[in-house]
Amino acid sequence: MSFLKISENVFWIGKVDDRKVPFHRLILERGTTYNSYLLLTDKPTVIDTVDLMYGKEYMDNLAKLIDPQEIEYIVINHVEPDHAGALPALAAKAKKAKIVSTALGAALLKDMFKLHNREFIVVSDGDTLDIGGEVLQFFETPYLHTEETMITYSTEDRVLYPCDLFSTHIATYELFNDLAEETEYLEDFKVYYNLIMSPHRPYVRDMLDKIKDLDIKMIAPSHGYILRKDPGKFIKIYDEMSYLKPTDKKVLIVYSTMTGNTTKIAQRLSEGLKAVGVESEIFNLKNTDWEELKAKISDCDGLLVGSSTKYGDMVGAVEEFLKSLQDGDFKGKPAAAFGSYGWSGEAIMYIEDYLKEAGFKVINQRYMIAGQGVDTPILPLRIKFVKEDGLEKADTAGRVFGEQVLVNA
């Protein structure tokens, strides 16, 4: 299968990958597809490409439909190489094509594929592009799946091209959801959401808000089935799965301080948690009954431990307290470190060491990169002294930690 007409002027030009596909340390047992689309308008446009491995095959197929020299635009919604991987092959042949992506996407593509000399069109939320007989509209959807991501909507055809969103990892040759039994793919569609999208739940809510007034006739994602039948149903599934339901999750915030800066951080963390529906209780170790506190930690759903740094070490009773946790059973419970500091902030690292030793699942940069592809380390939360921008960071960190508690099974 090399191409397939999906509407009057639109062709699927993707690749069905029916191997057991290794991806993000998982094996996609049912394979996947890389869906790329060619819009044969007056200014022919390609939306996303295919995996890096299939560049040559992709170009051979594309040449059956169009002379690549005629392509005017290449829209790259998401830079990960399962979609942008064939861009170098395509750009080499589609010599006059301008590459359309977000600002962050353009910067990444230039560096990754050495496209510094190429002409880019940088788009942001709501921007449109007339491709002759069709107008594309773009919406930034950060973290769905990675930070630079956007989605594309064709306003005439009313097709949404959301790249990783609304995808399913299934190597289907049927391609349209109405050609398959729902039982064939619905479960995998939800599993995909849980794995790839749920860690970024607030961004899913933002995305749903951006597309809520669009009239969507078909969803043409970049993996698995094209949702031609009942696209609204799949949007509703995302809505239901990303909706913040009331929970009884509870986090404990435990800390020591010298001059009260870390106290302020603890309070703002608590507010951030509350904003995502997670209750918390704050304990200054100076005036806390430890036995009572330890019992509460066994019952809680997450733990935040804070200390400022004094002569390169933790302050107050934090170390003694962390030592007392070493014989408990906290395996898999989310925890993170925080604190105010002046210039080095060693205390925060030592807290992490103890939390890891005691079996907690430490939410830190390593965890965020491996679990979510996020490279901005908000946790552990390190704040220089304490000012309003630091406290805003604490609010965000509370939300991020709260989300982790919510998704922790």
Ligand SMILES: Cc1cc2nc3c(=O)[nH]c(=O)nc-3n(C[C@H](O)[C@H](O)[C@H](O)COP(=O)(O)O)c2cc1C
């Ligand atoms: C005696 C003393 C020693 C300090 N030593 C360090 C240090 O080794 N490294 C560092 O990053 N900050 C150091 N600081 C800065 C504090 O960590 C910083 O002022 C912090 O905001 C205090 O927070 P707190 O009010 O929660 O205790 C020191 C401060 C004091 C007063």
Ligand SMILES: [Fe+2]
């Ligand atoms: Fe992706």
Ligand SMILES: [Fe+2]
């Ligand atoms: Fe993908």
